[in-house]
Amino acid sequence: MTLYYAPRTVSAAVAIALNEVGAPYETVKIDFASSDQTKPGYHKVNPKGRVPALITDRGVLTETSALLDYVAALYPKARLVPDDPFQAAQMRSVMTYLASTWHINHAMGGRGARWAYQQSSFDDLKSKVTENITANCRYFEDEVVQGPFVLGNQFTLADAYFYTVTTWLPSDGVDIADFPHLHAYQQRMQARASVQKAQSDGFF
Numbered sequence: 336m337t338l339y340y341a342p343r344t345v346s347a348a349v350a351i352a353l354n355e356v357g358a359p360y361e362t363v364k365i366d367f368a369s370s371d372q373t374k375p376g377y378h379k380v381n382p383k384g385r386v387p388a389l390i391t392d393r394g395v396l397t398e399t400s401a402l403l404d405y406v407a408a409l410y411p412k413a414r415l416v417p418d419d420p421f422q423a424a425q426m427r428s429v430m431t432y433l434a435s436t437w438h439i440n441h442a443m444g445g446r447g448a449r450w451a452y453q454q455s456s457f458d459d460l461k462s463k464v465t466e467n468i469t470a471n472c473r474y475f476e477d478e479v480v481q482g483p484f485v486l487g488n489q490f491t492l493a494d495a496y497f498y499t500v501t502t503w504l505p506s507d508g509v510d511i512a513d514f515p516h517l518h519a520y521q522q523r524m525q526a527r528a529s530v531q532k533a534q535s536d537g538f539f
């Protein structure tokens with residue numbers, strides 16, 4: 336498999352999952368500074384112009400949650416999805432929230448041109464990021480992260496995803512130390528070999 340990625344993006348979640356299962360994979364870095372994600376060469380891989388994209392022997396897959404589920408399904412012995420249907424649905428509930436709410440709140444900091452035309456509108460969107468992400472952190476601190484992992488004792492796909500999102504907090508203007516539960520969670524995750532490999536491979 337080949338993972339198209341850019342540093343400090345949600346693509347790190349897929350690298351963590353691939354590392355967890357011990358899958359062999361190659362990487363191709365997309366240079367956001369040169370806007371490579373907007374160019375025809377990359378649009379042949381992902382017409383949406385976003386990372387991650389995963390090239391498989393069956394074709395290209397996009398959307399982080401789908402990639403994570405694919406990795407888990409290829410390597411069932413790694414048990415990255417709970418066997419229990421309710422817990423599996425809880426895991427996907429967390430991942431869907433991260434994709435549809437948290438990631439969008441984050442993107443309003445630097446990608447305002449998706450929603451508006453004027454610089455003043457970009458500035459306005461950006462001005463809400465810290466408030467929105469703080470509220471997201473409060474929800475995860477109080478209601479979601481059970482500890483030691485998101486769903487309790489089992490490391491799941493939700494951890495690969497949520498840890499990645501916590502690495503964006505400094506640029507969102509949020510100090511994770513204000514959320515003791517999340518702070519301890521982030522430190523536990525940083526001790527994992529899968530996260531350390533993603534770090535040394537340039538994903539963070």
Ligand SMILES: N[C@@H](CCC(=O)N[C@@H](CS)C(=O)NCC(=O)O)C(=O)O
Pocket residue numbers: 343344345346372384385386387397398399400434446
């Ligand atoms: N729904 C997609 C979103 C992917 C996405 O927005 N990725 C960002 C990086 S975190 C990106 O590629 N941004 C490039 C751009 O907006 O030009 C997913 O979950 O994979």
